[in-house]
Amino acid sequence: MAAELFRLCAPGGRCLLTTPSYLNGMAIAWLDALVRRRAYNSGYGVQPRESFFLYFGVRRMLRRVGFRVLEIDSRIFQFLLLPRVDPARLRVVDFGNRFWNRMFRPFGLHFLFVLEKPLKEPSAS
Numbered sequence: 001m002a003a004e005l006f007r008l009c010a011p012g013g014r015c016l017l018t019t020p021s022y023l024n025g026m027a028i029a030w031l032d033a034l035v036r037r038r039a040y041n042s043g044y045g046v047q048p049r050e051s052f053f054l055y056f057g058v059r060r061m062l063r064r065v066g067f068r069v070l071e072i073d074s075r076i077f078q079f080l081l082l083p084r085v086d087p088a089r090l091r092v093v094d095f096g097n098r099f100w101n102r103m104f105r106p107f108g109l110h111f112l113f114v115l116e117k118p119l120k121e122p123s124a125s
Contacts, residue, residue, distance in 0.1 A: 003065045016112060021053055054106075067115040077095075
């Protein structure tokens with residue numbers, strides 16, 4: 001997927017990528033489904049194949065194909081999922097502080113990556 005995005009992006013062009021992350025409370029629900037041998041329902045219904053993306057892996061994948069990662073942002077930090085508790089009560093949308101938003105960025109429910117394709121392709125070494 002990352003290689004195809006890179007191929008389609010014009011040299012010097014930018015693209016935005018959003019992706020879910022599971023390095024947060026959603027991992028508990030995924031593990032529960034795995035242990036109970038049930039299909040995982042991410043809230044949008046059971047998908048034929050659920051992808052399990054982590055912040056660090058997505059960033060590494062995008063850099064590996066040649067993108068420059070200009071900015072990364074995440075919001076909505078879901079720390080726990082408890083039975084019979086509304087998830088919104090255990091959620092922080094934005095800490096309102098740049099330092100804390102950056103510290104907790106890997107734990108956001110979704111990521112926004114602002115990417116740029118360099119004008120010249122990196123030389124193979």
